[in-house]
Amino acid sequence: xxxxxxxxxxxxxxxxxxxxxxxxxxxxxxxxxxxxxxxxxxxxxxxxxxxxxxxxxxxxxxxxxxxxxxxxxxxxxxxxxxxxxxxxxxxxxxxxxxxxxxxxxxxxxxxxxxxxxxxxxxxxxxxxxxxxxxxxxxxxxxxxxxxxxxxxxxxxxxxxxxxxxxxxxxxxxxxxxxxxxxxxxxxxxxxxxxxxxxxxxxxxxxxxxxxxxxxxxxxxxxxxxxxxxxxxxxxxxxxxxxxxxxxxx
Numbered sequence: 001x002x003x004x005x006x007x008x009x010x011x012x013x014x015x016x017x018x019x020x021x022x023x024x025x026x027x028x029x030x031x032x033x034x035x036x037x038x039x040x041x042x043x044x045x046x047x048x049x050x051x052x053x054x055x056x057x058x059x060x061x062x063x064x065x066x067x068x069x070x071x072x073x074x075x076x077x078x079x080x081x082x083x084x085x086x087x088x089x090x091x092x093x094x095x096x097x098x099x100x101x102x103x104x105x106x107x108x109x110x111x112x113x114x115x116x117x118x119x120x121x122x123x124x125x126x127x128x129x130x131x132x133x134x135x136x137x138x139x140x141x142x143x144x145x146x147x148x149x150x151x152x153x154x155x156x157x158x159x160x161x162x163x164x165x166x167x168x169x170x171x172x173x174x175x176x177x178x179x180x181x182x183x184x185x186x187x188x189x190x191x192x193x194x195x196x197x198x199x200x201x202x203x204x205x206x207x208x209x210x211x212x213x214x215x216x217x218x219x220x221x222x223x224x225x226x227x228x229x230x231x232x233x234x235x236x237x238x239x240x241x242x243x244x245x246x247x248x249x
């Protein structure tokens with residue numbers, strides 16, 4: 001019986017891979033990887049390591065989550081080191097909790113290896129601090145995948161009115177409705193909003209708007225992108241010039 005490692009690969013920049021993740025990728029017998037994992041990370045694997053793509057895309061599930069769970073079990077019975085490699089952190093909208101629970105229920109030995117979440121790293125690479133004394137003392141990370149118009153939503157939208165900074169992941173397709181819902185609960189139309197496409201990579205692109213513009217005429221955004229709402233977005237003009245000038249990809 002082998003061991004399964006649920007490993008976070010970070011947000012994109014290969015240098016944000018943790019040392020523990022690096023060691024496990026180098027020693028893995030098989031790696032099951034997601035769509036957002038940097039291909040350079042896979043080049044670190046042994047020549048005889050089996051690479052299995054189990055990624056998902058918006059509106060198209062290459063492999064259903066239940067099937068991925070079963071595949072993990074199968075490899076755990078035949079390989080010694082099984083790495084389940086996920087973009088960002090496995091426990092931040094990465095289904096890592098579901099996989100860990102499934103493995104525990106089936107008596108499979110496993111370990112969680114945290115990764116740097118795009119929710120934290122991507123705004124930083126764009127020069128946007130999530131907290132700032134006197135401006136933002138708290139923030140929330142919210143799934144943008146759920147339709148804001150959905151009845152009996154799992155998101156407590158009313159509670160978001162009082163949170164200084166909001167980070168939405170997987171929000172591209174619902175960005176206009178998210179803005180409308182935030183305005184509906186009382187957030188200002190002039191509140192700065194940023195989208196960071198392909199953050200922490202050489203293809204990073206930042207689009208600045210506000211909730212009012214986003215609710216009426218949303219800019220063109222391509223996934224993957226992180227959405228940030230709050231006054232801290234306005235600090236980017238003062239921080240990013242020097243920060244981006246010294247950034248090395």
